[in-house]
Amino acid sequence: MTLSAAENPLFEFLLRQGDNALVLGHRTSEWCGVAPVLEEDIALANMALDLIGQTQLWLGYAGEVEGAGRTADDLAFLREVYDYRNLLMLEVPNGDFGRTQMRQFLFDAFQVPWLTRLQDSTNTRVAEIAAKCLKEALYHLDRSSHTVIALGDGTEESNRRMSDALTFLWPYSGEVFKVDATDHAMAEAGVAPLPSDLHSVWLETVERVLTEACLTLPEGTFAQSGGRTGFRHTEHLGHMLAVMQTLQRSYPGAAW
Amino acid sequence: MPVTEAQIWNWLEGVPDPEIPVISVVDLGVIRDVSVSGNAATVTVTPTYSGCPAMAVIAMDIETALAANGVENLQIQTRIAPPWTTDWLSEKARSRLEEFGIAPPQPAGGPTRCPHCKSDQLEKISQFGSTPCKAQWRCQSCLEPFDYFKCI
Structure with a gap:
């Protein structure tokens, strides 16, 4: 019997970190072989690889904390849609290349200050994993912000596409700042800051980059939510998992 | 024993x-x-x-x-x-990398010279390369593309 989020908030917290990396990593890997140019294809595949590596660290530790003998692979490949704790923004389909880059940027702009703070976690393992992931996240942010600027401040068409991407993604971008009991439990234990504490630093980065990218910061503050609590995912996650988990579902226990 | x-x-x-x-x-x-x-x-x-x-x-x-x-x-x-961190690469490794055609990592964030012709006229092609630890650059003098070992 799995403990509920209230009974084991650390497990819940670790799933959120791991599932964000896993779902974005898988989405990013969908570009492999079909990106607009070879360099971007390689870059996206490498970013996906970083994210899947980070997933192994977070979900590996989640499995230990759960204490039910589940490995990172078990958690990745044998859970159902409603057991996932990723942000909705990361599970929606990639859209075009511009939307993929915009999503990456909105995520990276949060991950960098978030992982920076997690390095000071009272939980040593969390601090160590964060320090490892931060190095990669910094590189991702550098790249995604440059790409957003290049496309936003590019041609009429690229600017329009980036503007559309922002309009589409914006209502999802606020989910991470909606805190719940798990976040409060982690903050009280000194494991993590409240994500909402990072809203202003995130917004500052987003505003600076969007301005340079000749894009307008959307005004809306409504945020879609439910992904990180597992309350409600979009219809898209199930389709994604059907592809991602097909091997373990068809051939249970298959190994390399 | x-x-x-x-x-x-x-x-x-x-x-x-x-x-x-x-x-x-x-x-x-x-x-x-x-x-x-x-x-x-x-x-x-x-x-x-x-x-x-x-x-x-x-x-x-x-x-x-x-x-x-x-x-x-x-x-x-x-x-x-x-x-x-790339600071842990040995000195020997840094020179071997260059002989092999891979520019060693630099704190400034980019290669200092082309590993082939040693020119400092370089341009970045992509922030990622053939492995997670490398980026792609090109020499504007000899026109050869080369891998740069990213500094982290």
Whole structure:
């Protein structure tokens, strides 16, 4: 019997970190072989690889904390849609290349200050994993912000596409700042800051980059939510998992 | 006769990085510790990038190399803290990389010169390259593209 989020908030917290990396990593890997140019294809595949590596660290530790003998692979490949704790923004389909880059940027702009703070976690393992992931996240942010600027401040068409991407993604971008009991439990234990504490630093980065990218910061503050609590995912996650988990579902226990 | 830690370090010097075979895993800075207790040896390895697929091959190569030298009771541990940094690349590794056509990492964030013709007229092609640890650059003098070992 799995403990509920209230009974084991650390497990819940670790799933959120791991599932964000896993779902974005898988989405990013969908570009492999079909990106607009070879360099971007390689870059996206490498970013996906970083994210899947980070997933192994977070979900590996989640499995230990759960204490039910589940490995990172078990958690990745044998859970159902409603057991996932990723942000909705990361599970929606990639859209075009511009939307993929915009999503990456909105995520990276949060991950960098978030992982920076997690390095000071009272939980040593969390601090160590964060320090490892931060190095990669910094590189991702550098790249995604440059790409957003290049496309936003590019041609009429690229600017329009980036503007559309922002309009589409914006209502999802606020989910991470909606805190719940798990976040409060982690903050009280000194494991993590409240994500909402990072809203202003995130917004500052987003505003600076969007301005340079000749894009307008959307005004809306409504945020879609439910992904990180597992309350409600979009219809898209199930389709994604059907592809991602097909091997373990068809051939249970298959190994390399 | 039981093996010594120095012997193991020596044997590890002979284990090449699977992606960049001109440098050893010791030169790469991923071997964090070697300890011997009786007939059992423990080698502690740190990943370069968290998702680098070469890490599994490195662990297997270490096991094979040490087994060939009679170390049968071997444990390979993974340690992620402190996180790997290119500062741990040995001086020898840096010059070997350049001879191999890969510009070594620089704190400034980009290569200082073309590994082929040594020109400093360079341009970045992509922030990522053939492996997670590399980026793609091109020399504007000899026009050769080359890998740059990212500085982290």
